[in-house]
Amino acid sequence: MRILHTADWHLGKLLKGTERTAEIAAALEELLRLVRSERIDLVLVSGDLFDRPQVTTEAEGAAFSFFYRLQEMKVPALVIAGNHDSRDRLEALSPLLSLAGATVRGEVKLAGRGGVVEMAGGRAAMLPFLSERRLVKAQMLLEGDGTLWKGAYSEGMKRVFANLSTELNSGVNLMLAHLTVEGSRLGGGEFEFHCTNSYAVEKSAFPSQLSYVALGHIHRQQQVAEAPVAWYPGSLVQLDFGEGENAPRGALIVELEPGVPPKVTQVNERWGKPLRSFKVKVEDLDRRLEELATFPGWAKLVIEGRGNPRLREDLFRRFPHLLDVVFELPELERPRKALPVQEEWDWLEAYTEYSRETYAAEPEESLLRAFQQVYEEVHAGEGL
Secondary structure, eight states: OEEEEEOOOOBTOEETTEEOHHHHHHHHHHHHHHHHHTTOSEEEEESOSBSSSSOOHHHHHHHHHHHHHHHHTTOOEEEEOOTTSOHHHHHHHHHHHHTTTEEEESSOOOTTTTSEEEETTEEEEEEOOOOHHHHHHHHHHHHSOGGGGTTOHHHHHHHHHHHHHTTOOSSEEEEEEESEETTOOOOSOSOGGGGSGGGEEOGGGSOTTOSEEEEESOSSOEEEEETTEEEEOOOSSOOSTTSOTTSOOEEEEEEEETTEEEEEEEEEOOOSOOEEEEEEEGGGHHHHHHHHHHOOSEEEEEEESOOOHHHHHHHHHHOTTEEEEEEEOOGGGSOSSOOOOOTTOOHHHHHHHHHHHHHSSOOOHHHHHHHHHHHHHHHHHHTO
């Protein structure tokens, strides 16, 4: 059996207001070419098809087109929800996607209730992202009292793994899971709250009957366990400026047969536009602008020095591929600690603090006066 393992598409991704769906859809086209050229028998999608619960019709259309094209090639797919996906929506779309040969799980299902599915040559346990709150609910189904496991995520997940493993057999056994494995290296663009130690699962927790664990959630391509073999394929494209431009990502081709360790081939591709942060001192800005102008991807500019909103807006106008400009004070000039927002601040004080944090500069008096005039007009109107 030849498998294409992919995850973390994040269709509908907005980066500083810029839609990335076209880039991700182009990467999905490359996956379809791999399915054809590599004679793939099964596609695994381990969560985060979408970047948020509500996405554009273009984002949904790209996903539906992918599965429809797979169906034309007579290649089935197994799909689970990630923490960015709408579980309910994927469940609702499951009957429709089944017409394209895709078996979808938005909600966690246990053994005997659809958590393990039949596939050609074996079985697959399907485990969508499970938050701590929903893990408690799953524990209640397993043992009648989920409160015992609240705050012990890894231990609770072991019980879920053990439950699903009761339906595995002696053939090829897969598990799709969207979670963080202890010791895995972050890609840089993940929702870090769901990647902390409290959400990390021990690599030894995976059932020994598994032939391969197809993971999603971490955007860096990497192997995280050997017995059983477990991999993250990484995101399709570089999703965030926090992700290294050259960090491995793409997809995995996995060859499986009973009783033989899986053979994993990395497809480490540079799909999508590159993202790069340029850091420059304010006095060197003019000299570095040519480098910024010729960069072929999306750029972020970190300027060391005091800036102002006018400079920021001028840079955005001159460079359409520039998505973010941040002013950063030199270390010696930085305040020791930013002041928390005070409830008793008026809007002028709050905006002044915002300007200091965002532009490392005091707001212009003319701008403050303009805001004050608008503020007074609005409130005068409310009193009519």
